[in-house]
Amino acid sequence: MSGFRLISTVGAFCLAATCTASAVSAQASVEPLEDCFFAAPETTPPVAQECGYVVLPENPDRPDGPEIKLGFLRLPAKAENPKAPLFMLAGGPGDSFIKPPTHLLFGDAFLGPILDERDVVLLDQRGTRNAIPTLDCPSAYSLPWEAKERGLDEAEMLELSWQVLADCVADTRAAGVDLAQYNSVRIAADLDAARQALGYGRIVYYGASYGAQLGQHYMRDFPDSLEAVILDGANSLSRKSWVQERVRDVDVATRKLAALCAADAKCGAAYNVTEMVDRAMALFDEGPIETTYQDPADPETQLAITLTEADLAETIFGFQTGQIGIHALPAVLDTMLADGRASAAALLGDQKGAAIVASRGATEGGSAILMHMAVVCSDDPVTSADDMIIEPDASAYARAYGAAVLEEYVEFCRAVDVPSLPDDTDVDVTTDVPTLILAGDLDARTPVIRSELVAETLPRATIVEFPQGTHVQLGEINQCAGKILRAFLDDPDATPDTGCIADMPRRGFVLPDGTISVQ
Structure with missing residues (x-):
């Protein structure tokens, strides 16, 4: 493991809404902040913001124990009698929506009209950036440089990484934090406590990436609190391990990218994506590649670099995770x-x-690394290669990427050592709540097949698939997705009008001469 890529005993957990919600909501309170987490960026029209913390017990079964604070940012509606608020939770786990770029989503041309009739509440999950405590590991971020300065090889780097993580975990526990309380069931209960503490009845929930997975836990445990749900980049609860489907998902996304290029006359004439990926991976058949790097800003800084197939696989995957990158990948x-x-x-x-x-x-x-580790490793710890499904025809690229992810999460779960959630949290939710699922056809993290599994058990779910979408449609500022989302909020039971998909501009691929193909 060349640094963090952010890419036990079973505990007792209170899962039923009557058990968890009553315990937490009775003790939750709101602590306003005079100054928000950041100054509101300039937007047209200006967007007001209110900030504060929802304060509640770390462990609702120990109401006299330590408290935690969840940062929230509320964008108030313009209407005097607003409709049910839209709660938005980020992914990761360990990420946050409470940051200036999120405001840019609420311009008039995108999500701004939502504020005409609804409050929008951005809520940070326990352990993330705007929560107290924040569960991070600051010493982990400099590990690649430290390992290079020490001259460590890959095995020595792996051991150092584990030791740094283990030290952060030990320090966090010594500070009185119970890492066993940082899991999806507790976070879903936090959300319902925040809903009540902020004075709301039913809400509309939006979750991105891990937030979409969290939303399914909330749907299971608190269905009566929901008016509707939007899941953006969803994975099913029945996917037991965080790494289980990684190899298969990467291959599915790569095949779809290859087909999209082949269907574009100029891209198809210039490139064969599947063959190129295979040839690139074959460059490492002779072993690692040795090279040097000179820092352009400091020519005296020269590094000996060893490149492995994991470096290539992670580079390819990185290009697959956004609109600009994926169209430049060939x-x-x-x-x-x-x-x-x-x-x-x-x-x-x-x-x-x-x-x-x-x-x-x-x-x-x-992301907040320790929070990420605790949530992932409580949702079935990654312990060995047996946790990953590898089909016989899996590509060399998918195998290499899967191996790198597996290695990372094995170390994460070995270091954090938290109890696993019960098996019944691995069952796909069946709640009868109107649900809109947004999916990108080129998504390598949560391909459309994952959204289809989620929808199978939700009787009122609709999937909208975007042919050139990657991961999380609102994150891509997908105007068509925003339009469909707004229409869904107006009438969750109506069949969505997806006509705007045909009118979406098609991005071209970068060609060998630097021009862009025309589709």
Whole structure:
């Protein structure tokens, strides 16, 4: 493990709504903040914001024990008598919606009209950036630089990573934090406590990525609190392990990308995506590639870099996770293959070297690592290669990516050592609540097949699939998805008008000469 990629005993948990909700909501309170977590960015029209904390017990079964605080940011409705509020929860787990870019979603051309009739509440989950305590591991972010300075090989780096994590876990527990309370069931109960403490009856729930998985726990435990649900980039609860389907999902997404390129006359004439991915992986048949990296900002900083197939696999996957990257991926592969191992060394070496240099002195990243670990590893810990499904015809790329993810989560779960949730939390939810599921056809994290599994057991669910979408449609500022979402809020039982999908502009692929294909 070359640094964090963010890519036991069974405890007793209170799962029923009558058990958890009453215990938590009776003790939850609101602590307003005079100054919000950040100044509201300038938008047209301006968006007001109210901030504070929902304060509640870390463990509702121990009401006299430690308290936690969940940051919230409320965007108030313009109407005097607003409709049910929209609660929005982020993914990760460990990410946050309480940050300036989220405001940009509420411009008039995207989600702004929602504020005409509804409050919007951005709620941070326990352990994340705007929660107290925040469960992070600052010393983990500089590990790539530290390992390079020490001259550690991959095995030594893996052991150092585990030790740093284990030390952070020990320090967190010594500070009085009960990591066993940081799981999806508790977070779902927190959401209902926040709903009541903020003075709301039924709500509409929106969850992105892990937030979509969390939403299913909320649907199971608190169905009467819901008017409707939007799941964006969903995975089913019946996927037991965090790594179980990674290999299969990556292959599904790559095949769809290859088909999309082949259907584009210019892309199809220039590239064969499947063959290029296979050829790129074959560059490592002779073993790792050795190269050097010189920091452009500090030429005296020169690093010896060892590149492995995991570095290549993670690079490919990174390009698959966003609109710009995925349409550039064939051109990137073409450049990488131009001179075999030499061109791969140049491209991948620059990327890996820059990441190592950037980690020097780093103390934070995009997610709260320990919160991420606790939630993932309570939802069935990853312990061995047996936790991952690998089909006989799986590609070399998918196998390499899956192996890298598996290695990371085995170390995470070994370090955090939290109790597993009961098996009945691995059952797909069957709640009779109107549900809109947004899915991207090119999504390598939660392919459409995952959304289809979620919808199978939800009698009032509708999937809307976006042909060129990757992961999380609101995150891509998908205007059509925003329009469909707003219409769903107006009438959750109506069949959504998806006509805007045919009118969506089609992005072209980057061609070898730097121009963009026309679809």
